[in-house]
Amino acid sequence: MPSHLARRRRPGRLRVGLAAKGSAARARTEDAVNAAWERVHQELDAQGYARIPGLLSAAACDEVVALYGDAALFRSRVVMGRHGFGRGEYQYFADPLPPRVADLRRDVYPKLSGVANAWAERSGLERRFPGTHADLRAECAAAGQSRPTPLLLKYGPGDYNCLHQDLYGDLVFPLQLAILLSQPGDDFEGGELVLTTQRPRMQSRVDVVPLARIIHWTSRPVSQPRELGPAFQHGHARLELAIFERASGERG
Template sequence: MEATVKMPEHMPRISAENRVAGYDWTAIGAELDSYGCAVLEGLLLGDECAEIARLYPYEEHFRSHVVMARHGFGKGEYRYFRYPLPDLIGGLRSALYPRLSVVANAWNARMGIDQHYPAAHADYLDLCRGAGQTRPTPLLLQYQPGDFNCLHQDLYGDLAFPIQVAVLLSEPGRDFTGGEFVLTEQRPRMQSRAEVVPLRRGDAVAFAVHNRPVQGTKGNYRVNLRHGVSRVRSGHRHTVGIIFHDAR
């Protein structure tokens, strides 16, 4: 059963901290432990989704523009936000991180990784800067018919926070068809497992970036994960990605 909480569409604007606090983080952590992903229903309201998606054509909000086909990443395009981030995205990045850092630290302990994530996102960004990672990584993705995102991992330097969040800004069945979020997991000496995550407009999915621990008969072992988006069959799809480490 997925760990989800529905925020009503008529909900007044509230702070990122308060809306993030409204989820059952014990259940979300259990979902991440079991499947490598968990859904946060209704993280953004419809008008907030539209507000973010409308930013895409305006270059002043972004530091770079990537056309996926030029790099073999798939088809479609995305833009990385520049600092300062839009208030809503920056607020969610700061509010989500402390909740997810609890899971991330537990994962590292289980995998025998000697790295502890600080409780505050600002402190983690200080570590990124010390490692030469100073460029913001939250991004806005845009797909049209025939576009897709190949399976990949968002690693931008020596430091990589092990969980990230993607928020769907378009409504499936109305704004687009196809374009499902896909997560694959490769366990040692086993075939890959695929997880297709159904989302509605405003829903977010938190998911493992690279590795996560799995309990085996001889203790914990690491599995390798990749994520992507299946082919969009009609319409247009926008997503905002919230990545917690910065890039070189």
Template sequence: MNTPISTFAPAPLEIPAAARVGAYDWQTAAAELDGFGCAVLPRLLTPEECRAISGLYSQERHFRSHVIMARHGFGKGEYRYFHYPLPEILGGLRTALYPHLSGIANGWNERMGTEERYPEDHASFLKQCHEAGQTRPTPLLLQYVPGDFNCLHQDLYGELAFPIQVAILLSEPGRDFTGGEFVLTEQRPRMQSRAEVVPLRQGDAVAFAVHNRPVRGTKGNYRVNLRHGVSRVRSGKRHTVGIIFHDAR
């Protein structure tokens, strides 16, 4: 008798995380992040991997906490934070994605006149987080059903916050759910806010600015403030996994 896939943790990546992540055109991704505050990484996960990760949601042993958004005014829906050790597939991607994003993050800080610089490897950055008392893992698995949404927010969990994070859509739009678009807003000084709706398919990832990013203007760089969220799910069930690179207090 075959055992349902949801009883297993996801299998290791068939293609190693470093090779999979390194295959993207990161120069183009950096330009997208600079220009719009986000960049799509198509097909980062296979459909089978997406289903396996989604299947973890009901298995409490993988998680350190469970959040019902409505209880905190975050919107409607729910999510669970993974505990350490992370599932291999997520830990591998978190480690592999970080070096490609840290150079972008350091360039942003330089342009915004911020002294903080991020180390080249994720282990060194996590060491800084833990020394600052931020020891709880932040990768999370989100679940939405009809009527659920995620208010515009920023994922900041302590003094140390890596300025870029990644979300991977695990469900297929139009088949598994309708609605539920990923939304990014950018508040610009003395200007109206700009909204970006990011189209994603199952397995696609979006890297996006968590808090601030620089924008080139006629008089040099200025700082904009970003928030992200998810529009109302109209039907079905939507799962997303979030990869946040800093840990929490």
């Protein structure tokens, strides 16, 4: 789809890489980036998810959407209705990942590994996650988990995604990155991200999040010693109207 048709709003961006010129400008940019990620960390601790507006530009979103039609880039395709997952479809990327996807995963992971390790420490768990995504992938490969998990989802009118968790193998990183590649209100209506968590001896909590750029958790610390708390399940409400049929990305 031509990028001029998307008519996206351009929020302030949280950049993963730094390209400021001059030491003073670079220091100011680094301070702003660090402050933005500190806000993300605080929101993850407080509510279990955090929005990151502007993580990808409109042009970058269009670039990723265009990948969906190239079958050579993917290792498998899932039609959700055949498995009772909902309606719609998605494809898992094959190795090697497209550069845009690989770079995003590589750059965002170190911003989140500290959060995962802090949660593990607070929960009394011995598990610690390495500082780079390459090292995490090496650990996964040693455990027999070698298939890449980044995927693209594609929804049309009436499509939806049932509540679920994306878990693959015993070695699981507790945070997940989902990026909406279409603009709500311009490209589609409906399709909100729904997050639910079951709480001990309490009714389930439900959050409906207008998905822009969001990180949500699979588990995090709770008051019980040596435990990670009940995890979010996530899904998508029914898509009411697709002005332009597009895809969304999930599983960093």
